[in-house]
Amino acid sequence: MPSACLYLLDEPHVRLGEARLELTPSRPTYLLVYLACQGAWVERERLADLLWPDSPEEEARHNLRVNLHRARSLPWAEALEVERDRLRFAVQTDVALFRAALGRADWEAAVKLHRRPFLQGFPWHNTPALEDWAALERESLLEAWQQAAQRHAETLQQAQQHPEACRLLAEILRYNLLSEDVLQNYLRAAYLAGQREAALRLYERFVQELERELGLEPMRATQELAASLRRAEPPPMAAPKPPPRIPLEVLRPPRLVGREAEQARLRHSTALLVHGEPGIGKTRLLQEVFPQAPLLRCREGLENLPFYPVLDYLRHHLDTLPDLGPYREDLARLLPEAYPGFTPPPAEPSSARARLLEALARALAPAGRLLFDDLQWADESTLELLLYLHNRGQAWVGAFRTHEAGPALAKVREALHSSGVEELALEPLENSTVQALLADLIGTPEGPPLFSSWLHRQTGGNPFFALETLKSLFENGVLRAEGGQWHTDLDEITQDYSELQIPPKVAEVVRRRVGRLSEAALRVVQAASVVGEGFTPGLLADATGLSEWMVLDGLEQAEQAGILAGTRFVHDVLRQSVYGAVPSTRCKILHAQIARALGTQAEAAVLAEHWQRAGEKGKARELWLEAIHSYRQKGMQTQALVVLQRASETLEASEAGLLRAEVLLELGRFAEALAAVQGVKPQGQTLYQQAKAANIQAEAHIALGQVGEAEKTVQVLRLLLDQLDQQDQAGAIVDRRPFWLIESKVAHYLGQAEAAARLLAPLVGAPARDPLQATILTSLGATYDELGDPERAWPMHQQALALARDLGAKHVQVDICLNLLWSAIALSQVRNDPRPTKEALALGEEALKLGQYGGSEVLRNNLAFAYADLGCWELAREHYEWLAQHAADPSIRCIAWAQLVALYARINLTAQAAEALNQAIASVEQTDLYIAHIRVLISTLKYGNEAQVAQMMPYLRDQNIEPWLQEELEQALAEHAARNGLRR
Template identity: 30%
Template sequence: MVAFIPVKTALPIFIFGGTLNKEGNVMAQLVISVLGPLKITTADAPSSGFLSDKVRALLIYLVMEQSRPLRREALAAFFWPRQPEKRARANLRRALANLRQVIDDADGRYLHITRQTLQFNPSANAVVDAFQFEQLLGADEPRLAQLEEAVALVEGPFLDGFSINDSIAFEEWALLKRETFRRLQLRALHRLATYYEAHHQPETAVGYAWQQVSIEPWYEPGQRQLMRLLLQTRQRAAALSHYEQFRQELASELGVLPELATRQLYEQIRDSVADTAPIQSTPAFLTEPRLVVTQPFVAREAELRRLHDFLQAAITGPGQFVFVTGEAGSGKTRLLQTFARQAQKQFPALIALFGNCQAHSGPSNPYLPFRSMLAQAVGDIEPLWRNGTLTRAQVNRLWHLRQTAVTLLQDVAPDCMAMLVDPTLLPEAARAVAESRSPTQEVIFQQMGHFLQEFSRHGPLLLLLDDLHWVDDSSIDLLFHLRRQVAGYPILLLGAYRPEELLLPQPDADRHPLVRLVHEITHDSGEIEVALDRADGRVFVNAWLDTEQNHLDAAFREMLFKQTQGHALFTVEFVAALQERGDLRRDAQGYWQVGGAVVWSRMPSRTEAVISERFSRLPSSLNRLLNVASIQGETFNAEVVAQLLQRPLGDVIHLLSSVLDRSHQLVQSEGRQRVGNRSISRYSFRHSLFQKYAYGRLDANERAHLHQLTGNALADLYATADVETMPIAAELAYHFESAQVVEKAVNYHQLAGQYALQLSANAAAIDHFRRSLNLLSTRPETPESLRQQIECGLALGAALLASQGYASLEVKAVYDRVYDLCGQVSASAETVTSLFWLTSYYAVKGDLAQAATVSQTMLAVADQEVVSDMHQMQAHLLAGLPLFFMGENEAALAHFQQASAMYDPAKHRPLVYTFGQDPGSASMIWQGHVRLHMGHLTEAKRCLQQAYVWTSALDHPYTTAFSHLVAGATLFSWYLRDWKTAMTYVQTALRLAQEGSFAYILALGTFYLGHITVITCLRHGSSAQQKVTDGFALMQQGLAMESAIGSKLGVSARWLVLADAHRRCGEVGQAWQALQQAEAEANGRQELNFEAEILRVKGDLYLLAEEADLAETCLQQAIHSARHQKAKFWELKAATALCRRWREQGKQAQARQLLTDVLRWFDGEFASPDVLEARALL
């Protein structure tokens, strides 16, 4: 890739103490540079006289670890591990004497030395570039100048080119330090490049981007940033050439293609006609007059002050979550909007984004408020300008940041952009057809969090979420995740909800999901509620009356307060009613006054009643229009209303805009919205209570009829606009279910469920599929309805699997039901799928015998019926799995071979998201494991490497994580004893599992991370005892995690590994306990694939207990078990152990014959450590 390009600037030197140079400045006596090639200078001249590099290494180690005294014996063992302790300590003394001479430490200015310890003096007159680097980047938010100074310090990797060959411990320490500084450097470079790109200084940004990709060439967001900057600096040819070089290196080094986003960017640059595109400075709609009528906002000064305090705290300290509460009509929405306007004036750099939830489809419409906010971030802000939500300043702020938002989404949240942003809202260059993929919910959560974090670097973020009482489960889960993500960033998340709605009964839940979120945030952060119901009602009544000149006395004000109790909407509507009735009139000077005796007893006593009176004064034609509009919800399309009323669209728009908006203030314009190739006119009721009243006046028959017409009209509108139906399927399902049009309701619920699954919004998907099944249960059972139930059941099972795991009883019940339904119609493929997941359920629960039985039924269907090769692969894969764990290796191998033989990567790889896994890769992985057991080491290694290549070409995080753990880590730890490589695989698997929240992989990865840690640290003796303890803790944690998710498959192997690790540490008691657990798991569930190894370790433990006869019996049993299972690898290990025992007893000939017979099998196989060890005994 590109060579490292250092950027040099003048740097201040931080020195404490020291002498003065001829200019009168403080001069450091000792200067050490480790960020690049090692440089040591004393008194402004290169240091010389070091006897060896080991003396230099000793100095560097003491300097970098100066925070604590280091014991002499530990240092001696650290630097001279192969020497006896006495000689090693003598070497340390000689090295120390040489070091003190070179750095002029006769007076102890640099080193604190005792008979037991050594320590570099933290107050010494020395300058170390690594410490300067860390100091510059130490703040949570380093200033721009600090970032630039820090990266200019770095001339290469930590101790670049420096090593000492005979101290593995020092090399490992240096490697960890190198990685730490590399990550700090990358983070600083990314911040600098992003800052200058966002501030339209690409010429400066591109230098930092070059450095970033030279240090980490495989980090593709960095590569994309460089390509964009090259284009912006009019280096289009260089951008294309760089991509081609990167693509070739990826292919040759890793055997994979660049990420989809990188390929799309390349195509955009390739197809562009100019180096850069002009940026529109002002949106066109800002030049048009805004006709919205806004009402005064009064008597909320105390609440606004509290919100401003929260915002100030969020900007200067950790991010904040705050909630505004109040009943319907109390003024929550107006408070949010007013606060946002004031905050924008106070902080011009503020970025305000609004999200809303919907009453009729919100709970089943995944991520709706976040989709709204992302749409605004990329420029869809005209509706909020039209309805008065955004001021001109807010519009301009968002408009100028829209390209920044798109760029950030491409870099840190590509799945969020693909799944949550309407592509028609994106610039042409950013639009692309997304591949068939379904990111996990956790990936969406992490990406959304990263996007908000990065976006907040361009200005404090104010996220306003209204009507949270109607929020969907996926958004609630995302809010839980963001609680941690906003910490340390200038982000205020402000939500509004009605407390009374949280008390209503919830389907499938004890309480509203928002309750737990509010409770936990209150518990962590204290009082975070701004409650409008506790505001002073009299103050509001007086303030509202005084928004216009009046002669209204105290008696009138008191009666008005008694009537309305200061409820905001009720008061406003009540006063409007008095004015319309003539009870309040203007005098000659324009002052309001009482027009006569007000009969208060005849006035409406509730908000709903005053709204009713207001509607009653409208002509019947306008009432009808509002009734029809209310069917769509609080927001509606004029085109649909016009179609249902059979009136010209222009007439309807006139009535809505001129009459109902500006005259009656019952609705408001939301502007024009682009839907595919059409633009539609959007309006909303000014308050949800207006929509609720208009809808409530329709009887059941009218509602059903209008819902059906509305559903048909919306479906036609989106069809003619050439727009994908899935994003609005939830809305259509709501209309057709309300109309009791079962067939269409089922169809759209299924589409909505599939869309929710694509978003990993499993709760919403489960809700849609359950509704489909409930609707289908009301219809007569016909072959067609049974097939629909099967389709819905399989989809429901997939959603439940994702949310509850393989061991869920509800998952089993769903697939049991699907299997029963399949028996009533011809549904072979669906039968195989249901049996596949039932087999998985029994296998994971540890009932291997039942899993094998079910898998045979599945296999019979796949063999006898016409099903796809994908279903046949599934059948053979799951038929082999329980057999392998039961120790029936030959039978298992035959199934895995058949599955992998049918696999065509080009044909089957795209189906991985449909089936949830890649059966070709999985079958090759398990084939590799069976062959390892059977001693086909060369072929086993080929299988696992092939599986790894296949999974590397997939964009499927779970499969990749599984491959790293099962094809990578276990191969290199169990069979090759390459612990360093195994650690790399485990760490990658854990990272992917954490990002995707793959509980099973996380449990196994944690366990094997602990095991590798223990084994790796054993060679360091007592100095690494704490790490050994930590390793055992990780192993226990992994076992607990596996138990928590109900998984039993392979648990006997984990207990075996734990037992052997305790044995290696000499912890015989713990080893026996773990081994007994392994035996109980293996024998209790017939999980016998490691039976021979359990017996071998048991024999070793008997030898430690000096029970020679029992040990030999166990080793003989191990050999017998291995031969029965055709498991030559385990036979070799048991035979090697028994051979050692016989040689100690003088049975040389027997031992030689036993081992020779077994080793003959491994002729021609690659020499694994166990094979080499056995051959050495001969």
């Protein structure tokens, strides 16, 4: 089924594929619109308060359930997700697209998306809270559009597109005529567009409005512009707009935030190695703690120049060199400019190295503590000096990038560790620290929490990435410093700033690290990015054509570079960066090679993903179907839906739609299943697919209490099966069991147990070993229970449960246990032995914990009935109360309310019993399941008043029901007649 898109910044409507559906004002529509705009999960309590703020809590929640049921039936509500305490409708909207355009500073796209104010003119019948919400949204979105429109108008004027700029500025003034800066731009654009007369008329309106509203005259500059237009002279041009300004605080943050413990440790150390990721703040930390200490920087590309950072420092401080005494000549050989005109004698080879180290140490001694930065690029001589300084007692701190340390640094680190030198690892900033950093930069007591969370998520708490992101946002005009605050056009309309985009500068840092790898290592890392996680040297060797030895070497390089950690990427941003840089043709080849190399080692869904990305849709399709089938068998229907969504582009629309409907049925999302199958276009369907669609519709109708509709659908199904029998199947074997099973189920619900048994009996001997066979076994057992033969039914349910457990089919286990409970109650009565019921209760409670499936509500109902049969009233009441409040199936809700009447009356909760009876009678109209009607009628005859009995008596029809229920009905009728002196 095509995905829906809501248009709320236009004439309110929904696009569903090619179809356009107008939004009609109703509470189900209001509910979906609100959820769509939120985009995230919303608590049921919040929705109930919004839609029925003046109603009691229980009534509001009941109204919400009713309207939620109606909302699910809307053809564009497929994406609605419902949980016990919250809802979500993750559907595309033009509001979200508008926010995303603002987030990437695409002013033109934002202007085009905002065709008219948010839900303008849309009626909100008797929902004042929602109407207030919509008004606030409208105002915020309109303000954001005005900002975007002004920026786009500036771009149009720069591109000499004056008529379009003029039209856009006039549109802004239509909503805010008193915006004088916009009016000035409009007057200039109107002159250049040849629209002087229209501009002057608008100016006169502005003058009048300004006088009436504010008692002011236009500013002098505005009057001069209007005068120029009257004289048909070119108006004075506006001063060039300065480029977006990056606040100085962002360019040079005033202080270090969030490193208090690290600073304390540095202050109390004599020698310490500090390491962390690039941009984590190593240099800033060193300079913050020791602002007067000299910083000796090692340079990338100069790793082969001995003592480079030391000599670079000394050259800039020749005038402060101390008297080196006998070591003067040793330094002079290395640094002749320190002693002009002095020619040192040749060095003694045996002592030259030691003397040189001593000379350098003495030259550096007056500087006090030394800071060595970027030691990953230090030459071996500098590292040797570092060790010498430590042994000599000189104070220093060294910093290096964690994953870029070479062999020479590793050797010196080992020696330093042996001498007691410790290391300090700088970790990314916490979210709270990023918020404190922003507070510091903005100059406010607290940083903006939502924006801080977004910045932390996007940059991983890396200070450099965070600052580069802020700079880019300022450069692009997305972020602005105004009035001592920072603002974006999203501030009033975003949920979490997720619309903002990471600037390319940050990604460049990642690409640089990858670029240092050798060609072979890069091939290995590219293949690893295609695999994702869990790659092995053998798999990567097959994918790259390299030997395993070369692959191992490449993996080692990548790990040293901080790209990989074992069989995964250090951070997914790294994997995405590598993967995104692989040429598309090469990427397809890699996916295909990896799929072949994995063979049967990987799950079907993994292989399907690789083949799909390789462009091999035929191979992907078969594997997607296999994966979906496997997940369904394992009871992982939710995962099956996720996989099905991904697989949809390789499946035919009708195939995907029917599959989705089947899985929704298994999940107990009956209204969604019905909507999904009804949304599948019959054109192009095979007879088998049409039969399958009818089968699903019948299942959904039954689950929704629409037995009459189910019976009609089964009649259509019989006709389709007759046509299938007549059609030449070319040797194809079509599994008819699902069709006969649904026909038997409809017969069961119509009270035709013998007909159901005749349909099922021939299927039991089939050799199939699948979840459907387990369902057939338990269904036949259920018909024997209805026919009063639990001794025959009981072993069939047990056999079915054993098969379903063996197959791991959770939803089938639930269906079997609900039948097993019913059978156990009858069997316990026949044998006068409570053990079958107790055994079935334990199995039923266990099955209820497997998850929420199509049969879960019926299982809970049967558990409640079984507890009541054993006299466990509180346990029965607990289950029935849950069903009355939460069941999606109206038939189950109806039965639950009816059973609660007797339970409340038994423990003298008279008021609750009366309310339960009212609820039961009210819910009768929501189902045409006759058993539910009889249940309510029995409770009404026993506990209702004459008006209620009169209301329910039309539901007493000449229709077959199970003997035990018929007996209970006869008894209730007799008691009612005796109580009222009536004759039957």
